[in-house]
Amino acid sequence: MKTESTPVNEDLLRRLAPQVLGALVRRYGNFDTAEDAVQEALLAAARQWPEEGRPDNPRGWLIRVASRRLTDQLRSEDARRRREETAAALTPRDAFVEPPPGESRAPGEDDTLALLFLCCHAELSPEARIALTLRAVGGLTTAEIARAFLVPETTMGQRISRAKRRIKASEAPFGIPHDGRDRGRDLDPDHAERLADVLHVLYLIFNEGYTATSGRDLQRADLAAEAIRLTRAVHAQLPDDGEVAGLLALMLLTDARRAARTDPDGSLIPLAEQDRSRWDRAAVTEGVALVSDALTRTPLGPYQLRAAIAAVHDEAASDADTDWAEILALYEVLMRLVPGPVERLGHAVAVAMVHGPREALALLAALDEDNRLAGHHRLEAVRAHLLEMAGDRAAARAAYAKAAGLTLSLPERRYLRSRAARIAE
Template sequence: MAPRDTRIEDLLRTLAPQVLGVLVRRYGQFDACEDAVQEALLEAALQWPSGVPDNPRSWLLSVASRRLIDAWRSDIARRTREDRAAAMEPAFTEIPDSVSETDDTLTLMFLCCHPALSAPSQLALTLRAVGGLTTAEIASAFMVPEATVGQRISRAKQAIQKAGGRFEQPARDERKARLGVVLHVLYLIFNEGYTASSGASLQREDLTTEAIRLARLLVAAAPGELEATGLLALMLLTDSRRRSRSLADGTPVPLAEQDRSLWSKDQMREGIALLTSVLGRGRPGAYQLQAAIAAVHAEAPSDAETDWPQILALYTVLEAVAPSPVVTLNRAVALARVEGPDSGLALLEGLDTALGRAHRLDAVRGHLLELSGSPREARAAYLAAAKKTGSLQERRYLMGKVAALDSAETW
């Protein structure tokens, strides 16, 4: 079996929403256009390892367009669309400079967040079409079965077509109504890249880079949207720690043990400046509050000097503004740093119903149990977490914690 070429995979992931945007803008029929793009991506994955074309975006557009027109000309479509397809068939040898790939990507995001769709369907479709996440990755992000996500995506594409969704920027009021979903999608894309839910790598830089790029475009297009700026600040401050998050062999390094000299000073400065520009201009939203927490970490010279009471206070406010089991889990970690592990463990009670399928709850529980002097229970929690995670590196780290407890023989 030939080795994976991650450079080609990253390029295809970046180009896919741009190509899809061009096709949908020109032809409509979101569902058919996405099928054509997927076929073009498959052909590229087979051909490009022997040589990437000079204009890969044009190549994908040409192949996807031919697939789309072939589909129109086949079977029943031949009788109703043959004339239209022949008239519309373009020469995609080169793409005019007037075609804006960045605007297409943003427009595609807002189309996927069409008001005819439910919020879960909006998220699933945008993550698939723009973020390039697989159905399994989206299912992991939502903590729902993969089949459920597949059904949501299929229904979403059909609903957009029935609603007559056009490939154009929505009106100002409608755009504002869709913004929250767009921000949530970018947040999920970034999170999947920062801590991959599956695979051999802890991080996927292609996803974090793309999420930051799209967030920059969104801030530029809507500079008055404070939460968009807050989200970009959060991404930059979080991504600034990327180089310190794993060892050379990919093993994760907890925040408390990271070499802070490896943190990107440029990203931290930009993130803090963006956050400062929006704080105090209204009631802070969830992304601004999370960015503020990340800024406290960024400003601390070491883990021991981190202002954990301030982080705990920010998580308390965040839980009131945007309550969720994940926020409570993070607040439990902060509470443990301020009041001790037993307080953190008490806060974890009741989270199993919402987070029982996620490995992080067991991982946090194991850590706090270890700190509280309960190695046997900690070992069981680490094992449970290792069985649930789809990340090979996370599993290696968790099994390392189990091995360390076994070798300590304190119980």
Template sequence: MDHPATDARTVDRRIEDVLRAETPHVLGALVRRFGRFALAEEATQEALLAAGRAWTAGTVPDEPRSWLIRVGYRKMVDLIRSEQASRRREEEFAYSAAVLVDSDRPGPVLGDRDDSLLLLLLCCHPTLSETSQVALTLRAVGGLTTAEIAHAYGTTEATLGTRISRAKQTLKRSGARFEIRADEDLAARTTTVMRVLYLVFNEGYTASAGDELSRADLTAEAIRLTRMLCSHVPDDPEATGLLSLMLLTEARRSARTDTDDELVPLAEQDRSRWDSRLTAEGTRLIEQAWARNHVGPYQLQAAIAATHTQAGTSDETDWPQIAALYLWLEQLQPTAPVRLSRVVAVAHAFGPRRGVALLDEFDRTHGITDDPLVAQRARTVRAHLLDQLGDGTRAREQFRAAAELTANDSERRYLLRRAGDR
């Protein structure tokens, strides 16, 4: 039998996992029924708090989603009443919720319907700015905290919180409903959804802060939602490419840390620990997408990931091919992260001196080392290249500078080890 303390921690973690997984479904059900996004989010939070108080070992209901939605419905009715809504509308809402509120069994609306994708599309409403679309979706569906989203944007938590609040008010003023009409630009909103899912996956693969390198719950949710997206747009090669990229990247996760949970760079990873099932599926998907002759950024990144998986060892990697793919990607997506990745590929393919020269060029033309999106990684890359060139003193300086810029404890420990400070 497990030690009681250990068992309690396990139970708490299970409850936390259930609540996290069910949150977007509960929020989606309430928005779909009542059409009030801000109130629905508040009611969802109230339901989660109620579950945290009520659920203990052995008391988690068989259908937690039904339980949460019933409680959420009650909270919605209370919130609508507190707004002093018209009696007629109040009675209609109360009546529509009564079946669920007064019954121990869920009504038809609860079922197994997954509202996550529709909730994603709602958050990507055309009345919102692109930044607000991404931020609101990460908060409502991805489950990221405001602080984590702010870190991704290089802004403050207060600023990001204000932006999210304004986005909710915009949805309310526009009368946005939990539905997608035929005349709406679904393709444009799907593109935004893909960008959001990509950000959620990246936050999970390398957490912006905390004592763990990655967050498997976020990568799993991003993959699940991307699978759902692909099922709705099966002819979109970029959606397929995004799923392929996620699977090929996730396949390496277990090899990214050692037995002491310390970071292991790609070149030093035990490739026998890569998930062969995910690798095979990801490779098959990118081959399918590539055959459609309409190449986009996600497909190119998936092709790069697939090139890594085809090599038995780091030394066998086709770095010239990867460098060429990054050059192509830079032409489609001239961003700081892409340029920095090209530096790494060029250094591997043609030597560290070429890599440093390209990094210097990007610093002169684009200020890449000072770009908040890649400042920490740029210093890490320069440190590795200087180390390879035998300039240990400057390399250690860059490793230390990079360590000061990360809030991820696992990354910081690795960088300080490379600097000789641990």
């Protein structure tokens, strides 16, 4: 049964791709070949669905087509190795490939979470785990991942290819092994160690969705929603983990502002100028409850602190009511746990709001020496804002212009240029 002929929904295909890949990896165990088969199935959908209509079960259709492609390829390779005729052995092309014996997953069950843990296998470096997961689970392009890591695209492509080869060679089992005491709550030591990378990956996917690193749109709501969905799945598996709860809270509290972040024409609206009546209060309430619970009963972690900072912003009735002293105190604790450049940048903004822009500008001078952030548009944008606060209009205008030249996001570029132009008036 097909629906009426309609254009292919690219967001749907992007959302289904990791689910289909997870199903194939579970069945056949060949990561690299499975990914190729999924890409072929997606191309087939892009060609056929506009003419034939979208299937009632798009996920099942994609799994079926990708399975055909994969089994055809595996059998072809096996035939070449054995130098045997294969025609009689091939399964008819319109047959559905059944799971191997012992497969216990329900037909409609999502394998994405298991795929997420597989991509964070212990034999891969932390950088490779994150890059591979962003590619396979998050659906980001190699170029987008390279920008997130601030490395050349060719370097990132090589890193992802090596990671796939390592996954294949490792023959890692597909799934989420538990220690047997309480399924859904206790991971085995290997998977517990991977959890930090899993959370980092989900955080990067969400960040790319909330503020796209390039393109005409400020936000990619599909990626943000997928990151939240996956984090909910991890939270369901590990309900007592404070950092999982903290990350989910952080995403909800941040995404709650999405509707107010842009004008109808897509122009960026900064936090201080947003119409807070448009914020998603249900998401705020859920996020505050999650982080409040985690802070009271689990060990303190960076995601909980980031969520607590977001909660202070979201609970303020207006920008003027924001408790910057509390935010500054939270940043100071956060920097003791994670003294990274992004955390130091946020801390500088809080310092400016509590102690004035001159003290904060001195902190930014130290960040100029950090190669991870030096030359990044966010550093220049914050510097411009602080210079404007300090009354140095000429320097602020120059910094806004410099920041605009560094970003690949068109909405951010337009906003930064408009700030520079406003100062010039």
